[in-house]
Amino acid sequence: MQATADQSAANRMEAWLVAYPDVSGWLFDNCESNDFAASLAISLQKYGSLTDNQVSAVRRxxxxxxxxxxxxxxxxxxxxAVARGNLVKQPRIRLDTFKFTAVIKGANAGGIYVTDTTEKDDDGKAKYLGKVLGxxxxxxxxxxxxxxxxILAAAADPTAAAIAYGxxxxxxxxxxxxxxxxxxxQRIIGPICASRWGML
Ligand SMILES: [Zn+2]
Structure with missing residues (x-):
């Protein structure tokens, strides 16, 4: 019975993904960086569809x-790259008011997520502002x-932006x-991070 129920949810989800390409695209892009998207992805797998309210929330x-x-x-x-060479699993750097975080796994691997540490989202986390890809x-x-x-200025000259942040x-x-x-x-970063990031 359980297997049948799971299978029918999977079938419904497949049809649902086709019917809501904009919403499913957003879920796919955001389920790693955003708790709301992650919770919707779990609901979708469980029930095979999202409610009208959930769809509206995503479309907003x-x-x-x-x-x-x-x-x-x-x-x-x-x-x-220097940080990863020194076994920092997921490098991130704070520049200006932003945090740039390396994406290690998933659809956006190789990209960088950008959040603003001075603004909070509904969950009290630094507000997600976008991603760098390609x-x-x-x-x-x-x-x-x-x-x-x-963000563009900080990326172009991260050393200056790190000094501004510090x-x-x-x-x-x-x-x-x-x-x-x-x-x-004076150096703007602490001695442990400086050695791990080759910035001594
Ligand atoms: Zn540090």
């Missing part, structure tokens, strides 16, 4: 006509023009912990 998040913009993340990727930044609708231009917050731009030693404040 869809981004009609928000264009991808070219972005250079070469500098960030070089820092991530040399393009794909902003969400909630990403303002000001945030977009600061001076503004007094925290390490890698791990986010408070900088205490005078030395660390």
């Amino acid at each position: 998040k869809l981004v009609p006509g928000v264009a991808a913009v070219a972005i250079s993340v070469h500098e960030i990727e070089m820092k991530f 040399g393009k930044f794909l902003p969400t609708r909630e990403c303002s023009d000001d945030q977009k231009s600061r 001076q503004r917050t007094g925290n390490c731009s890698i791990c986010g912990l408070e900088l205490t030693a005078e030395e660390s404040i």
